[in-house]
Amino acid sequence: MTQFTPDLASRFARIALGHVERRYPFKLDQVLLGPDDRRSPTELHPVFHGSFDWHSCVHGYWLLARIGRRFPDLPEAAEITALFDRKLTPELVAGERAYLDRPLSGGFERPYGWAWLLKLAAELEQRMAPAERAWAEALAPLAQAFADRFRAYLPKATYPVRAGVHSNTAFALRLALDYAEAVKDQDLAALFRHKALAWYGADADCQAWEPGGDDFLSPALIEAALMARALPAGAFVPWLDRFLPRLAAQEPGALFAPATVSDRTDGKIAHLDGVNLSRAWCLREVAAALPVGDARRGVLGKAAETHLAASLPHVASDYMGEHWLASFAALALETA
Incomplete structure (x- = not known):
C-alpha cells in the first residue's frame, strides 16, 4: 500500500x-460593482492570494499545516x-473576512472554498504549542463566518449538487464535518449529518456515469465517503x-478504471488527475468503514492503488495541476 x-x-x-x-497567474472570483473594485488579488485577499485561485x-495552506504537524522534522x-507566522495574523485574516461582507459576495466560493477553509481551521485546531495556537485563533473569525454561511445555506438547499467539480455538495459536507467535530460544535455537526441523510439517504443502485471531461471528483465515491463519515455505526454498510x-x-x-489525462497543460483536462487522486481517497475511506473480513x-x-499509480507521478507535471493536486494526493495518502 x-x-x-x-x-x-x-x-x-x-x-x-x-x-x-505566487501572485500570478490568479483567477479572481469577484463581482465588480464599479471601477473602484478593480483591485489586485493581494489587496482583496491578504492571505490567500496565491496558487492560481483562492x-x-x-488548501495549499491546509497541506502545509498537515505536513508540518505530521512530519515536524x-x-x-x-x-x-x-x-504561517507571517500570514495567519488577525490583521490579514480581517482583510479576508472583510471581503465576505462586500455586496454580492454571499455565494463566494460556495461550497468548495467554504469547506476547504473549515478543513484548514480543523487542522490548525490540532496544534497545541502556544505560538501555533495563535494561527488557529487568528483564522477562527473567518472559519466562523463560513460555518455561519453553511448554517444559513443548508436549510434552504433543497437539492444536492452531484457534479464532479467545485459545486459538489457531498465533498463540502465531508470536509466541513471534520471542522465541526474539531471545534466540538455538536449542532453544526448534527446539521451536516442531517443534510447528508436528507440528500443522499435514499439513493440506490448508482450507475456512476463518470467521469465527465473536466471532473476532479467522483460524484459516486465522494457520496459514499461522506456517508461513511456521516452515518451512525452500523448504518453505513446497509446504505x-x-x-x-x-x-x-x-x-x-467506470469507478475502477482510472481517468485518462490527455493534456496536463489544459486546466480542465488536468482535472482528471484529480479524479484519480480523489477516487483513491474515497476508495480508502469507504474500505476503512467496512467490517474486517x-x-x-480488498x-x-x-x-x-491503481488510481494512485495513474496520477501520483504527475502532481507537478504542469502548473495547471501543480497548484492543487498535491492536496488531493495527501488526502488519499493520509487515509492509508
Whole structure:
C-alpha cells in the first residue's frame, strides 16, 4: 500500500511553498460593482492570494499545516512556520473576512472554498504549542463566518449538487464535518449529518456515469465517503449495499478504471488527475468503514492503488495541476 512517507511529504511541501504566495497567474472570483473594485488579488485577499485561485491557496495552506504537524522534522518545517507566522495574523485574516461582507459576495466560493477553509481551521485546531495556537485563533473569525454561511445555506438547499467539480455538495459536507467535530460544535455537526441523510439517504443502485471531461471528483465515491463519515455505526454498510450493490464485482466498472489525462497543460483536462487522486481517497475511506473480513475492502484497496499509480507521478507535471493536486494526493495518502 502506498504510504505518506517523509520524502513524499517533503516533496509536497516544496510544491506548496512554491505556489501559496505566487501572485500570478490568479483567477479572481469577484463581482465588480464599479471601477473602484478593480483591485489586485493581494489587496482583496491578504492571505490567500496565491496558487492560481483562492480555494487552491486555502488548501495549499491546509497541506502545509498537515505536513508540518505530521512530519515536524522535515527540512521545510521552519519555512512552513515562518509562512504561517507571517500570514495567519488577525490583521490579514480581517482583510479576508472583510471581503465576505462586500455586496454580492454571499455565494463566494460556495461550497468548495467554504469547506476547504473549515478543513484548514480543523487542522490548525490540532496544534497545541502556544505560538501555533495563535494561527488557529487568528483564522477562527473567518472559519466562523463560513460555518455561519453553511448554517444559513443548508436549510434552504433543497437539492444536492452531484457534479464532479467545485459545486459538489457531498465533498463540502465531508470536509466541513471534520471542522465541526474539531471545534466540538455538536449542532453544526448534527446539521451536516442531517443534510447528508436528507440528500443522499435514499439513493440506490448508482450507475456512476463518470467521469465527465473536466471532473476532479467522483460524484459516486465522494457520496459514499461522506456517508461513511456521516452515518451512525452500523448504518453505513446497509446504505452502501443499496447504493453500490455490485461493488464486490467491481461494478460499475467506470469507478475502477482510472481517468485518462490527455493534456496536463489544459486546466480542465488536468482535472482528471484529480479524479484519480480523489477516487483513491474515497476508495480508502469507504474500505476503512467496512467490517474486517468484508471482501470489498480488498477490492477497494486495490482500486485505490491503481488510481494512485495513474496520477501520483504527475502532481507537478504542469502548473495547471501543480497548484492543487498535491492536496488531493495527501488526502488519499493520509487515509492509508
